[in-house]
Amino acid sequence: MAPIYFDNLAGTPLLPAVQEAMSGYLAQHWGNPSSQHQVGDVANAALEKAREQVAALIGAEPREIVFCSGGTESINHAIKGVAWAQAKKGRHIITSNIEHNAVLRTLRALKLQDWRVTSLDVDQHGLLDPAKVAEAITDQTVLITVMLANNEIGTLEPVAEIAQIAAARKIPMHTDAVAAVGVMPVEVKDLGVSLLSLAANQFHGPAGAGALYVKRGTPLWPLVDGGVQEHNKRAGSQNMVGIVGLGQAAELALAEMDSRVARTRALKDFVTQGLQARVPHVTINGHPELCLPHLVSVSVGYIEGESMMIMLDEEGICVATRSACAAGALQASHVLLSIGLDFAVAQGTLVLSFSHLNTKQEAQVFLDKLPPIVERLRSMSPLWKG
């Protein structure tokens, strides 16, 4: 039996139409879109079609889309590229405490090169107060980077408000929208940001393909130097198969947005209510309303997340955990500690992320299988006195 897959933030199943677009392209075309002959022209047409498809998904101009290898590169490019372009103007960057590692570690690298970083606290729902950003701005500030949707607790940050503050001070603003684009409606014009990162594998496109939205006039150096590809912003011959897949996935996500959101939101509500009804001592993390439609973060008291995850895996259910012991990180999630969770509670956190391909029946199986696992692990736990 195929596993029940509730880890769509780690990657989504490739839709058949996306796979067809990619394999169709791969079977027939090999040209380099930079070549000015007929073989190159075919590739270039496919490249520009994908650029239009991605631009349409986020309401951008095609020229504002820079293709790259995925969310991480897109974020690295935005932050380092803007910092380097303005190094003479100032060396101060503002961010939040709950960013993805792609942001945190990019900033860590810049700190080693004498950039100063102000990292702001969030409230118990994970929300950043725009007033705090305004206070943190100095005449040295050259970039504000705040995520659109948190990938661990799902909270949606007030990016549009922060972008207004940034624009008033003429500071470029970047948002890591990887967890949101393709999953919920995202319009760059409504957000008012200068840069936005997205990745294909969040909306049924392939891993290894992503894009950076760069509003015209934004100061940005290349992260990868070389040729003139991507309007001089990202050198190297394009990953055409991945980009074709990204474009096709973007088109489908835009066309099916409403029905997909309705479907994942229903699953989220069903699972959230089911957890609260069936498992004692659980906490649902994140903001109750301002949140991703497809994510549930649940902390199960007195037990540890990875052991839950592995026992669920044995039952054929794939979920993610934010416990320290998972994925090689030894400290509890910085996001969960930032919203004020107790260390032991943070350790017992599972993150479920749905896609429109999931069914209510699958959610029901999860809700049936989890309680006995929780009970079993609690009976082993020295913290449980039940």
Next chain:
Amino acid sequence: MYSELVKDHFMHPRNVGEIPEPDGKGEVGNPVCGDMMTVYIKVKDDAIADVKFKTFGCGAAIAVSSMVTEMAKGKPLAEAMKISNRDVAQALGGLPKNKLHCSNLGADALHMAIQDYLDRKAGKPPKEKNAEQELAGMHLEPGHAHAHAKGEKCYCPYCDIEVPSEAPFCTNCGQEIPPEH
């Protein structure tokens, strides 16, 4: 991710539970990882007659708890005292590298339980160690300078590779290095 043997000890852990009125009890918490383990022993003729554990932790921590209690059961105290963290990891056929620290828990808790028994026998007051207090005392500020005796080498707590003592993160595995390790 885990070997079949580790998985077996995790899915079907041996010796789970508590011993009422134990002869010795060892409680350890690893504040960096968040794992906590309690070992209870019954002693007869200077050997471990029975042993039980309770663990809050990941798959590896539970497997290690199960294995260390299996290894200790029936052993003379002096021998059980010699079971090392490395022995437990070896008996499990190895652990993923980032999980090696979990194995530190098992032998430590066992040794503490034996020591508790020996202390009680010698009439010493029992040592109370509160894992929560220990947790509260930890400051895990990334990049914080960590104290080392002069000339002492510094190893990454995650992958065991030697790192420059001023490094805010491991040059091998990229993990932030906590102030205390």
